[in-house]
Amino acid sequence: MSAEQSAVTEARLPKAAPQLLLEKVTMRFGGLTAVGALDLGVYPGQIFSLIGPNGAGKTTAFNVMTGVYVPTEGAVSFKGKPISGKKPWDIAKLGMARTFQNIRLFGGASVWENVAIAAALRIHASYLEAMFRLPRHYGAEKDLARAALDGLDFVGLADRRNDLARNLPYGQQRRLEIARALATRPELLLLDEPAAGMNPQETEDLMALINRIRDRGVTVVLIEHDMSLVMRISDRIACMNFGSKIAEGTPAEIQANPGVIQAYLGEGD
Amino acid sequence: MHKALRIGLVIVAMLLAPLVVRYLPQNQYLMDVIITTLIYVTLAIGLNVTVGLAGLLDLGYIAFYGLGAYAAAIVMHGGAAQAATAGGPGFWLAIPVALAVACIAGLLIGLPTLRLRGDYLAIVTLAFGQIAKLSENNWDWLTNGPQGMEVAKPVLLGHELRSPYLLYYVIAAIALLTWACVRNLNNSSVGRAWVAIREDEIAAGAMGINVPKMKLLAFMTGAAFAGLAGAFFATKSGFISPPSFDFIETVIILAMVVLGGMGSLPGVILGGVILAVLPELLRSLPGILNLEGTFDITPYRMLIYGGAMVLIMFWRPEGLLPEAHRRRELHGATAESETGTAPG
Numbered sequence: 001m002s003a004e005q006s007a008v009t010e011a012r013l014p015k016a017a018p019q020l021l022l023e024k025v026t027m028r029f030g031g032l033t034a035v036g037a038l039d040l041g042v043y044p045g046q047i048f049s050l051i052g053p054n055g056a057g058k059t060t061a062f063n064v065m066t067g068v069y070v071p072t073e074g075a076v077s078f079k080g081k082p083i084s085g086k087k088p089w090d091i092a093k094l095g096m097a098r099t100f101q102n103i104r105l106f107g108g109a110s111v112w113e114n115v116a117i118a119a120a121l122r123i124h125a126s127y128l129e130a131m132f133r134l135p136r137h138y139g140a141e142k143d144l145a146r147a148a149l150d151g152l153d154f155v156g157l158a159d160r161r162n163d164l165a166r167n168l169p170y171g172q173q174r175r176l177e178i179a180r181a182l183a184t185r186p187e188l189l190l191l192d193e194p195a196a197g198m199n200p201q202e203t204e205d206l207m208a209l210i211n212r213i214r215d216r217g218v219t220v221v222l223i224e225h226d227m228s229l230v231m232r233i234s235d236r237i238a239c240m241n242f243g244s245k246i247a248e249g250t251p252a253e254i255q256a257n258p259g260v261i262q263a264y265l266g267e268g269d
Numbered sequence: 270m271h272k273a274l275r276i277g278l279v280i281v282a283m284l285l286a287p288l289v290v291r292y293l294p295q296n297q298y299l300m301d302v303i304i305t306t307l308i309y310v311t312l313a314i315g316l317n318v319t320v321g322l323a324g325l326l327d328l329g330y331i332a333f334y335g336l337g338a339y340a341a342a343i344v345m346h347g348g349a350a351q352a353a354t355a356g357g358p359g360f361w362l363a364i365p366v367a368l369a370v371a372c373i374a375g376l377l378i379g380l381p382t383l384r385l386r387g388d389y390l391a392i393v394t395l396a397f398g399q400i401a402k403l404s405e406n407n408w409d410w411l412t413n414g415p416q417g418m419e420v421a422k423p424v425l426l427g428h429e430l431r432s433p434y435l436l437y438y439v440i441a442a443i444a445l446l447t448w449a450c451v452r453n454l455n456n457s458s459v460g461r462a463w464v465a466i467r468e469d470e471i472a473a474g475a476m477g478i479n480v481p482k483m484k485l486l487a488f489m490t491g492a493a494f495a496g497l498a499g500a501f502f503a504t505k506s507g508f509i510s511p512p513s514f515d516f517i518e519t520v521i522i523l524a525m526v527v528l529g530g531m532g533s534l535p536g537v538i539l540g541g542v543i544l545a546v547l548p549e550l551l552r553s554l555p556g557i558l559n560l561e562g563t564f565d566i567t568p569y570r571m572l573i574y575g576g577a578m579v580l581i582m583f584w585r586p587e588g589l590l591p592e593a594h595r596r597r598e599l600h601g602a603t604a605e606s607e608t609g610t611a612p613g
Contacts, residue, residue: 066475092477100475106468108592109461117465120458121477127486130457131450137457144458184477 017080019044019219020065020096020188025074025084027060027243034060036243037074042188042221047214049222049230051254052240053263058223059101061240062190065221066098067091078188092121097186099177101193101223107166111157111176114165115148118183123147147183155179155209171202178209188219195226207233231255239263283441287434300433304505306545307440308498311447313525313541314534315494318451320523321532321592322460323487324467326391328519329378329398333492335514336374337367337499339405342418342509360423360504364497371496372489374401379488383481386470398516406511417510420503440501447494452534454490463487464532528581530588539589548574 018041027035035057042048050058063069065076067088076084083091097118106114123144125137152158155175160168165176174194181189191210195203207229214220224230230237231251238248241263247254254260290299312334319327341363378397382390405412412418423430423439430436454460462483465473474480503509521544529540551570581589 068471068475087479088471088474089477089479092475098475100472104469104472106465106472108468109464113461113464116458117461117473117478118476120462124458127454127459130459131453133453137453140458141456180476 018042019079020221021077022061022065023075023077025061025064025071025076027057027064027069028072033243035064035071038240038243038245040238040245042219044187044219045214045217046235047210047220047222047233049224049234049237050240051224051227051230051237051260052246056240056263057243058240059192060243062098062192062221062223065091065190066096092184092186095185095187096190097181097184097188098190099174099181099192099194101196103170103173103177105165105173105176105180107164109165110161111163111165111168112145112148112152112161114176114180115151115183116144118180119144119147119151121184151179151183152176154182154212156205171198174198174206175209178213182213182218186218188221189213190221190223192223193225194222195224195229203229280445283445287437291434297433300437302546302549304433304437304440306542307437307444308502308505309522309525309545310538310541311440311444311498312495312522313529313537314444314447314451315491315498316522317491317526317532317534317537318454318463318494319487319491321526321537322455322467323463323484325382325484325487326387327394327488327491328391328516328523329394329396329401330491330495330522331514331516331518332378332398332401333371333374333495334499334502334518335401335405335511337371337496338503338509338514339412339418339499340367340370340496341500341503342420343411345421345504346418360421360500363500363504367496367500368493371492371499374496375489375492376485378492379485382488383484395516398519402511402514402516405514412511415510417508418503419508420506422507423504436505440498440505443497443501447497448534448538451490451494455534459483459486467532524578528578528588530591532592533588533590536588536590536592543589544578547577 020040020042022038022040025035025038025040026033038057038061040061050061052058060069064071064084065078067083067086067090070085074084075082078091078094078096081094083094086094106117109117120140123140125134125140128134129136129140149158149161152161155178157168157172157176157179160172165173168176174197178189178191178194194210195206198206203226210220210222210233222230222234231254234251236248237251237254239246239254239257239260246259246263247257249257286303287300290296290303293299312330315333316327316330319325319330341360344363344366345359378394382393385393406415408414421429422436425435430439462473462478465476465478466480466483466487470480473483502513506513522541525540525544526537527540528544529538530536548570551573552567555565585591
């Protein structure tokens with residue numbers, strides 16, 4: 001397997017176990033198998049892309065990883081610990097964060113509050129400390145405001161901090177979702193179609209942003225349909241179709257894989 | 270600094286209010302209206318936590334008020350007492366008990382409703398309110414049933430607080446405490462977590478917010494202040510019976526929250542004041558206008574009351590003093606000056 005990897009990826013590939021590991025994960029809804037026996041291993045520091053036609057089960061896989069769904073069969077582990085069956089907030093606490101395909105910001109809250117809400121996972125005062133304004137509350141509020149501003153600065157939204165999240169243009173909403181997810185201080189970030197609806201310039205900025213996130217030491221798992229983005233940014237790509245993984249490899253290998261081409265373009269004959 | 274000054278002025282005004290009212294005509298009646306208004310304001314602030322901030326529609330809210338009232342009465346006089354005795358542990362011990370009973374009730378009603386949203390949650394809480402009222406009506410051995418219970422006045426330093434002027438200070442303290450606690454929670458990670466759940470539960474969970482825990486806290490916080498208000502209501506009125514805790518009361522408090530501006534603390538206070546004072550104002554309007562005897566307003570009182578509510582909602586759908594953010598959303602303004610919550 002390591003023979004297939006580019007030199008860059010090899011350098012990033014630690015000898016240790018995968019950071020995120022899916023073993024024979026199956027997710028059924030009634031009679032429908034959304035994900036079937038999916039094996040996936042993501043290593044620390046990688047940018048790992050999950051591609052495939054619409055309805056292939058990519059977002060369902062994300063929902064299983066983040067605890068929104070409990071897999072029907074199989075196991076998910078993160079940093080060597082089993083996490084299937086754990087609640088989303090427990091998984092977030094372990095260091096996994098995500099964005100959503102159909103943007104799910106806290107629309108009625110301001111931009112900075114969106115980030116502060118997520119940052120409160122690591123920085124917070126207790127209920128009673130907040131209610132009675134004990135010193136810890138003031139310390140926490142100061143740290144949260146700073147963390148929120150730093151996070152907004154990182155994605156270039158600091159000047160929109162007091163706007164209502166709902167009133168941001170589409171591309172900025174996507175970047176705010178990333179800032180919000182990063183505010184939970186994740187070790188692994190799941191991005192669900194971050195480039196959807198973006199113009200070419202916004203996509204270029206997004207690519208630079210994802211690279212900067214990885215440079216901070218955060219592993220990135222990406223669901224994306226923009227193939228030019230996926231091929232340029234990914235260390236490794238897995239392609240899904242009808243709930244199963246049909247190929248995995250480097251961008252060059254995926255581009256040359258007949259199964260992948262068939263999945264995207266349909267039956268040849 | 271300006272904010273501290275404003276708060277200080279409000280507190281001074283509240284301290285001095287009875288001294289002014291004393292010199293007005295019908296001062297006993299006026300004090301009674303003020304006390305009732307403060308009870309409603311406390312309830313509106315509490316319900317605003319559950320409904321306005323956390324977005325959990327609770328149609329059984331008045332049950333917590335009733336449980337607080339009955340808990341206080343039972344602590345002060347024992348179960349099913351018909352005549353209030355001045356002895357016993359008294360009102361001050363009844364307060365923490367009422368608080369605890371309301372909190373536990375909030376927890377119990379919260380638990381099965383965690384999986385429910387919107388309409389379904391509303392129906393379950395509505396049923397809870399009915400169950401509480403029916404229990405108060407039927408558990409004769411504990412609550413004396415439909416005949417109700419007499420409740421003694423609070424005793425402070427050997428003096429019974431009989432006068433409305435003194436009782437006023439008790440409810441003023443409860444209302445201020447409620448306001449301060451909710452305001453503090455509002456501007457903290459706790460309040461923001463509630464707003465996050467209201468805006469998008471899935472995203473809130475993914476950002477590390479323990480959604481069931483925060484929902485329970487929202488229910489318990491709202492319930493606690495209703496329990497406090499209930500304990501005061503019991504001692505103030507000197508008599509409680511199940512009809513005081515009817516579903517219509519929840520509706521009125523909910524109307525205060527919606528009319529004032531869901532999620533907005535100044536808004537729900539204003540809503541509480543208006544909806545508590547308006548019926549009394551309408552009652553005394555003919556007297557004020559010297560129309561007594563020529564025009565009987567009584568049949569039209571509730572019509573005007575309801576009509577005023579419809580007009581306000583028509584004129585300002587987001588409430589009289591909406592949440593800072595909400596106002597900007599509904600009126601589409603983006604001016605920096607309207608931003609209520611800058612960091613730092």
